[in-house]
Structures are given as C-alpha cells and as structure tokens.
Amino acid sequence: MALSAVWLVLAGLLLQPLQAETLPETVERVEGSVLGIATFQPTRSPRIEYLATGFVVDDGRLVVTNRHAVPESLNDDQRERLVVVSGQGRDTVIRNARVVAQSREHDLALLHIASPSLPALELGSSDSVRVGEEVAFTGYPIGMILGLYPATHRATIAAWTPMVIPARSSGELDARRIRALRDDPPMVFQLDGTAYPGNSGSPLYRKHDGKVIGVINQTFVQGGREAAVERPSGITYAIPAEQIRPLIREYHSSGQ
Structure with missing residues (x-):
C-alpha cells in the first residue's frame, strides 16, 4: 500500500505542468541578448551614435532590428561603420555589423556581427x-x-x-x-x-x-x-x- 502511494505521488508530480518563469527571471535572461544598434565614427564627438535596439537570434551572430533604423549609407571617408553595442553603462563592447538581409515591406533588417557568438533569443509563434x-x-x-x-x-x-x-x-x-x-x-x-x-x-x-x-x-x-x-x-x-x-x-x- 505504501509503495502504491509513493507511485501515485510521483505520477502526480510528473503530470504537473512545468513552472513558468516570473517576469524578473525572464527579463534577466532576455537582457543578455538585447543590443544597441549604432554607428561608430572615430573622429566624431560622441563617437557612438545610437540608432535603435536589436536582439540576437539563430546562431548567436545574427541580430534583428528595424530596417528604418539602419542608415542607407555610411561616411567611408570618416571611417564611419555600423556597429552593435552590448553590455551596460560604461562596461560595453562594440562589434562591427553588416546588413545581410532585409524586408522593406515588414521594416526588418538582419545584421551579421563579429565573433564571438552571443546568447540568442528563441522565436515564438x-x-x-x-x-x-x-x-x-x-x-x-x-x-x-x-x-x-x-x-x-x-x-x-x-x-x-x-x-x-x-x-x-x-x-x-x-x-x-x-x-x-x-x-x-x-x-x-x-x-x-x-x-x-x-x-x-x-x-x-x-x-x-x-x-x-x-x-x-x-x-x-x-x-x-x-x-x-x-x-x-x-x-x-x-x-x-x-x-x-x-x-x-x-x-x-x-x-x-
């Protein structure tokens, strides 16, 4: 009888749904995949000009953002380049980025960033x-x-x-x-x-x-x-x- 009771308890535990994350737990995990989209120009003050937000997907080296936020051209003479910025406050890392796919209809741009890979977010339905x-x-x-x-x-x-x-x-x-x-x-x-x-x-x-x-x-x-x-x-x-x-x-x- 005692053994049967143990099995019933275990079965009940297995049937319970997995506990969902709380919002603070979810945010803590998401933040590591959210980046600043910017341009960097060494002769400009400030050197970094923030444009928008982006987030990491797929293999950790692809970043999604809005197409309307990505500049159509860069000032090559002044060595301006498209970058993503990770981290917080003054503790940041700048990585070069380039547009590898875009949709004008849906206002989306996909960027490829330099190594190493970053934590990626999962796409839902x-x-x-x-x-x-x-x-x-x-x-x-x-x-x-x-x-x-x-x-x-x-x-x-x-x-x-x-x-x-x-x-x-x-x-x-x-x-x-x-x-x-x-x-x-x-x-x-x-x-x-x-x-x-x-x-x-x-x-x-x-x-x-x-x-x-x-x-x-x-x-x-x-x-x-x-x-x-x-x-x-x-x-x-x-x-x-x-x-x-x-x-x-x-x-x-x-x-x-």
Whole structure:
C-alpha cells in the first residue's frame, strides 16, 4: 500500500505542468541578448551614435532590428561603420555589423556581427498570440540620453491591425508600394504600452518564457519627435516574429 502511494505521488508530480518563469527571471535572461544598434565614427564627438535596439537570434551572430533604423549609407571617408553595442553603462563592447538581409515591406533588417557568438533569443509563434495577452519588451529608450541601460516595459496586445510601415525616405514611396500598402497592408500587433525613440527593434516577448513574438516598430505620436517623450500616446506597434524567419532562411541560403 505504501509503495502504491509513493507511485501515485510521483505520477502526480510528473503530470504537473512545468513552472513558468516570473517576469524578473525572464527579463534577466532576455537582457543578455538585447543590443544597441549604432554607428561608430572615430573622429566624431560622441563617437557612438545610437540608432535603435536589436536582439540576437539563430546562431548567436545574427541580430534583428528595424530596417528604418539602419542608415542607407555610411561616411567611408570618416571611417564611419555600423556597429552593435552590448553590455551596460560604461562596461560595453562594440562589434562591427553588416546588413545581410532585409524586408522593406515588414521594416526588418538582419545584421551579421563579429565573433564571438552571443546568447540568442528563441522565436515564438505570433499566430498563437491572443488579444488581451500581457507581454513585455526590452530595449534602449532614448539611448543617447539615458545611456546603454536596458529598460523593460509591460504591454497588452490590444489589436491585430493593418499598419503602414514607415519609409526611410520619400523616394521609397513609389506607386507600386503605395498601392500595396493600400490594397494589402502588412498586419501588426497594436499594443497598449508606451515605447520611446530608441525602442525601435526591441524584442516583444511572452512574460513566462521569453519567446519573441514580435519586434517593436513604431509608436503613435501626435506631433514631432519631442511629443513621443513629453506626451506619449501609449499606442505602440510591433511586427510579428513570423516575418523574421524568412530573413534568416534567406541569409543561410545565400552562403554569406
């Protein structure tokens, strides 16, 4: 009888679901994969100009960010280069980066960084995300002012909605693209959560396991850039993580 009772207890333990991580535990793990996207120019002051946030995926040497945050060209004469910055505060490491795949339609860019590999985040399924679900995102808001200190914000999935992706220049808004955005706009997550300049490219993830379900893309602003800081709307948009996978496949198939 005693032996049967022991087996019943063990069976009960095996049937219990694995305990989910708390948000602080998830954030601690995610932060090591979140990077600053910047340009570095040795003759400039400051030498580093922060552009956005990015995060590590795949083999630890690929970084996802927003395409609109990556400069179209660099000043080769002044030895300007695209870099990612890891670490916090003054304890940072700069690595060279290059764009290896991008999607104008979904405002995503995939960067390849120098060795060694960094901890990568796992991509989750955007299709299983439900309206009303609580999520989180981690990034570097207002990076040039606050410095490289990752900040985490909670958010709620408010809607699944069509969204116009920002163009880097008016030249990108040709007739074909305008027609595509009007007739078949990409679908994105609308969040009830506040993002700031610098949060572009931040990973949007589930609080209990840290799996990435989206990429912070933009925030609704009434007014100029200053209004995004002084009078944030609390309406933020994120590109579904499903759109990252084609870029990773494109990179691996290209043999770069």
